[in-house]
Amino acid sequence: MSDAVAMPVRHPVRALSGAPVLLGLLVLVFLLHIAVGAKPLAIGTVVDALVNFDAKNFDHVIVRNLRLPRAVIAVVVGASLALAGALMQGVTRNPLADPALLGLTAGASFTVVMASSLLGITTMALIPWIAMVGALGAALVVYVIARYVPGGATPLSLTLSGAAVSAFLGALISIAHLLDQDTFDNLRVWLTGGLAGRDINLLWSVGPWLAVALAAGIALAPRVTLLAMGDEVAQGLGVRTGRLKLQLLAVVVVLTACSVALAGPLGFIGLVIPHVVRLYVGSDYRWVAPYAALAGAIYLLSVDIVARIAIPPREISTGIITAMIGAPLFVHLVRRRMR
């Protein structure tokens, strides 16, 4: 059904050989991300600051306190969103699936905004939970609507209902902002989807969840390959599809909600990365899932570098650039999908 399935599974050795390349690239981009900025630092200084930290050295303080948190968050969020997108594409057999396109991101943003503007909840520890409720609710609403469109939950009906639900929640968020200017000022930057000025403390409360969800997603991935062949085939091969789908839904919701809590709504990462990864490793999710996570981290780090240096001294929101790159690919996929 999905064109991804039709692609041949590449040889394991070749697939495995991508790991060192990607890991090396990740380290390189990570260091570059820290080095670039208003005060450019030498890569050597960055490594120095990370390996043997000197509290009296001003450059080291910049690296440790300002730039390192941002880079770490970029890695975590990029990996989570890309993995979430890959899993969604496999489960729904929908090459257009993406946490933002299917409304999960909008749902998470919506509940976070409502909780802080109506109930006054800004406790850091609660934000991931609130975001999870929103992401899950939106995912279910989008799915139910698409289910009842004549023709069933096809990629197209899912995308349309995701766009409609996102538009609705977006309008409600805007109204909430207008009514409550104070919250608006706090959340405005967060809502454009960016990595600037993120709170490292949030990472400590979200991090464990993300680590568990990333591990679970990669662990479940081999069975997603079977699921992508169709429910009957998977059941015939001994997969309990209902339970597996619920587990995957939980993983995707946690990954998306925690990413939104950390970095705001970032679109199209979950759409772009799995497609690129599939070009190299075929459609075996055993490889697609971990590589998507790695590539997602590299991608978001690179995009964030561009966001910081494109129009100095200002910064473009990272979410703007991911949309600028992702939207044309989306159009291309629509065109190819619907001959």
Added chain:
Amino acid sequence: MTSELVLRDGREWIALKLPVRALVALALLALALLVVSALSLATGSYGVALGELMETLRGITISRAIDNVVWEFRFPRILTSALVGAMMALSGAALQNATRNGLADPSLVGVSQGAALAVVTLTVLLPDQSGALRPWAAFFGAILVALAVQGLSRTRQGGNTIRFILVGIGLSAFISSITSTMMTYGQIDRAMAALAWLSGSINAASWNDVWTLSAALAVLMAALLGISRTMSALRFGEATAVGLGAPVRLVRNVQLLIAVALAAIATSVVGPLGFVGLIAPHAAQRLAPAGIGLHLMLTAMIGALLVSAADLVGRAAFAPIQIPAGLLTALIGVPIFIALLLRTRSAQTS
């Protein structure tokens, strides 16, 4: 039940067939629009009693303040909202007819976003000249995007409903990201001005806008009515229309041009107003099935009523904070979009 009133003169030289239901609906809608406008004139941070309003409208000056509020602020505002609503609705009707796609709306297929990008670019780069050039910039931005969506969603077998919308969504996301970059790049005060405009607010309407809009609406609506005979042939599908001898391609292109012009000019004044063009034609069809000419009138009237009501609610609901009309039309429009989506034939979604 055929509720048509047939008028004939004695020798049957002239015979008029008048669909009663549609005409009654049109009259009721006009009345509702009048009521909403009156309420809108009386509502606001400066309270004006209905009696005082009547006096003022008859040209009697009660006080300079009331005169000022009614004539300089509220009157242009209600006229603008009605005009913009009618234009968006007609644009939607023309788009839906030309693309034979019941889900088409200027904001869904990227036309509004194209206009928005052009206007924001103009506001940020050339703030001094933005007033006069705005409608032109909006028009060219909109037409480029309309062409791009058409081109990208065309296949050898012709267009496809859902594909058309999806390409529009993708292109809109892309254009919006460029618009956001523009706003980041621009000076903060200019960016704020652009931001207020982008949420579709009728806040700053002036008499100048009213003149521009009425002129545009008069010309474009006349053009639309002029080709309405061929439009009604197109309702039966392209093959039938060709069989009936209609110049299909020409009419379709003219229709698209009119649709884009209507949406672009309306957008250039108040910013993107979503979903009006989607709802109004369907509502008109439900309210009273009618020939295409009357259908267009009904559509325009519903659009005008919708935006006027949205503007009134947006001003009154959380006063003194004003909710832009564009947000309210989106809130009403999305459920209707979903309802329409649920009714699309499965042949279109697969």
